[in-house]
Amino acid sequence: MPTDLHPIVPRDPPRTVAAFRDRLRELNGRLPRRLQQCADHVARNLDSIALSTVAQVAQAAEVPPSAMMRFCQIMGFSGYAEMQRLFREALSRGMPDYATRLANLKAGGAGHASTLVAEFVEAGRQSMEALARDLDETSLTQAVDLLARARTIHLAGFRRSFPVASYLSYVFDKLGVAAVLHDGVAGLGQRSLLRPGDALLAITFAPYSEETLALAADARAAGMPVVLLTDPPATRLAPVADIVLTVTEIDFGAFRSLSATIALALSLAVAVAARRDT
Amino acid sequence: MPTDLHPIVPRDPPRTVAAFRDRLRELNGRLPRRLQQCADHVARNLDSIALSTVAQVAQAAEVPPSAMMRFCQIMGFSGYAEMQRLFREALSRGMPDYATRLANLKAGGAGHASTLVAEFVEAGRQSMEALARDLDETSLTQAVDLLARARTIHLAGFRRSFPVASYLSYVFDKLGVAAVLHDGVAGLGQRSLLRPGDALLAITFAPYSEETLALAADARAAGMPVVLLTDPPATRLAPVADIVLTVTEIDFGAFRSLSATIALALSLAVAVAARRDT
DNA sequence: CTGATGATGGAATGTTTATTCCATTTCTCC
DNA sequence: GGAGAAATGGAATAAACATTCCATCATCAG
Structure with missing residues (x-):
């Protein structure tokens, strides 16, 4: 008698999208073939549920509607309608007029x-959506590894990238990570601060600033790892960096909101600090 | 015979939300009472249509469902279902997974x-949505007026506000607007640059930076107009500024993405430049 | 005041969509 | 390999919903 396999049977329904995901994970692997098919498809197309009918979702998942209904019930809902309501509410909260x-x-x-x-x-919204969509997680992880190992992190960013670099400088300071902002205030004298064991995080967008590229080249020549934050395509920049992170920032008029760049830069900083503390 | 009043009668339906708005404007004023009521309500709750039934929108608009149906037809659709499809498609395009x-x-x-x-x-997304929702247009317009009249714009922002101030400095430079960034690099000597006819744009968030407040007080004492960009509630700051613009920036952990602040600051800068050129 | 025209609300209808049921198939364990 | 249990697909049913129709009410010209 499988007395411990009854988590499959109904209980009260997930009340948030997060809870829904949890239940989905909990069920994963324990389901019969067709229902697993439903689960997989739903997991991959969560937001399409709000606007589709059972028939549509079922067809997309390549199961008959009745299978999808069973799936809803196993998830804890009374039926598809109740499940859909969860996603509709999430959607309308997401964009309240x-x-x-x-x-x-x-x-x-x-x-x-x-x-x-x-x-x-x-x-800004479009830029951030593009970031979420196109983010290269592998490169990001490598960048974190690389910067976390550095004794001191050097920050380079001029012109419109300067705000990002200066914000990073502030954040690293708060997080207790040694970082130097190369702001060019006193000429390029800070270059002498580059030491083995350090790393450079450079931020530049097309048309690339000469100072930044020169600094990156210097750092590279000195054997320091270089992480570059820039916009795609970054073909010209690949040679001067170990890791290239790209972010698509949508312009309005001649200016960009920097939202996506800052979000990425902040994440990098916090992840590096977290890695160091452990 | 009202031969020129036939724009009321059907034609082919709007195919985009923008076209829908146009048709709405075109109809405005020419409709009988109940239908006007529908139009008004729909105009104010465009996005709720995608997820509601006729009965729901009708109730919200305080009209019977049949009136809402008539309204849909006057808009050029065959009925509510067709109208809803327009908004559903817009919604699903808006957030592509x-x-x-x-x-x-x-x-x-x-x-x-x-x-x-x-x-x-x-x-960042939440912050920008909050900005769009809560923006005080009157204050913004006044701030633009005030800054556009200034000969030189002084920019103050330290610590986490510094990236915003420095970006503004870059943008004003590009736009050909005279602006001075008070970055405190060489002590507070720049204070002597404050002259009658100038204006100060200060950016600071709780806990407010002393330097910024001091600079604002000085400027105010010298008879210069002061615009302050900060987070709500700004009660403590009202005395030191002529105009207070507030922006709600959502934190994640200890840090904020600055998206909304930068969007607002950029808009201010571009609007000021545009006003000056005319 | 009266008749004609247009507007309105609510009840009746038809369509779409969710949900259940059951006959058949597929597994599982002995 | 066979008995029982679980799973499956499709057809039947029920619910929700959009849509239409019509009797009643308001408006306005003459």
Whole structure:
């Protein structure tokens, strides 16, 4: 008698998307073939549920609708409708008339300040979505490894990359990680601070700043590992860096919001600090 | 015979949300009472249509379902279902499995770098949505007026606000607007640059930096207009500034992505430059 | 005041979609 | 290899929903 296999049987339904994922993981492997097929498909297309009918989801998962219904019940819901409600609520909380508000701001009239806010917010959102979509996790992990091993981290970023570099400098300081911001205030004298065992984190976007590239080349020549944060395609830059992280930042007009770049840079910093502490 | 009032009668349906808005504007004022009520409500809750039934939107608009149906037809659709399809498609294009991707990143494991990226992206998105939602357009316009009249714009921002101030410095330079970044590199000597006819744009978040507040107080004493960019509630700061712009930045861990702050600051800069050129 | 035109609300209808049921197949364990 | 249990697919049913229709009400010109 399989008395300990009853986690399969119903219980009360997940009330958040996170809880839903948990239940999905809990069930993984213990399900019969068709239901596992449902689980796999649903796990990969969570957001399509909010807007699709059972028939559509079932067809996409290549199972009959009745199998999908059983799946919903095993997940703890009374049926598909109840499961769908969870995702619909999550979706409507996600954008609480945000689109409308943006449109209203944009309608404020060309050149008006609130229109600009809407545009920059939109550009920032797209940039961050692109980051989430295209992030190269492998390179990111390697970059963290590499920087975590460095004694001192040197930061390079000029012109529009300077805000990012200076923010990193602040964050590293708060996190207790030794970092030097090469801000060029007193000429290039800081270059003498480059020592074996250090690493360089350089940030530059096309058209690349000469100072940054020169610094990277110097560091490379001195045998220091170099991590480069830039925009794709980074073909020209591959030779001067050990790891290249790319981030697609959407411009509005001539300027970019830097949202995605900062998010990536911050993550890098926090991950490096966490790695060091252990 | 009202031969020129036939724009009310059907034609082919709007195929984009923008076209939908146009048609809405075109119809405005020419509709009988109940239908106008529908139009008003729909205009204000565009995104709720994708997820609601006729009965729900009708109830929210305080009209019977049949009135809502008539409204759909006047908009050019065959009925509510067709109208809803437009918004559902817009919604699913808007987040192309972005939520799923984020969740996958988060699942990478606590402390892992890609998890952090997901968290910072999420925080950034929320911050920007909050900005779009809560932006005080009046204050923004006043700030633009005020800064556009200044001969030179002084920029103050230290610690975590420094990246924003330095980016503004870069942007103003590109835009040909005279601006001075008070970066404190050479002590506080730059204070002597404050002259009548200038204005100060200060950025600071709780806990407020003393330098920034002191500079603002000085500027105020010298009769210069002061615009302050900070987080709500800004009660303590109201006395030292002419205009206070607030922006809610969501933290993740101890750090913030600055997305919303930068978007607002950039908009301010571009609007000021545009105003000056005319 | 009256008749015509248009607007309105609610009940009736038809369609889509979820859900259940059951006959058949597939596994599992002895 | 066979008995029992579980799983499966598809057809039948039920629920939710959109849509239409019509009787009633308001508006306005003459």
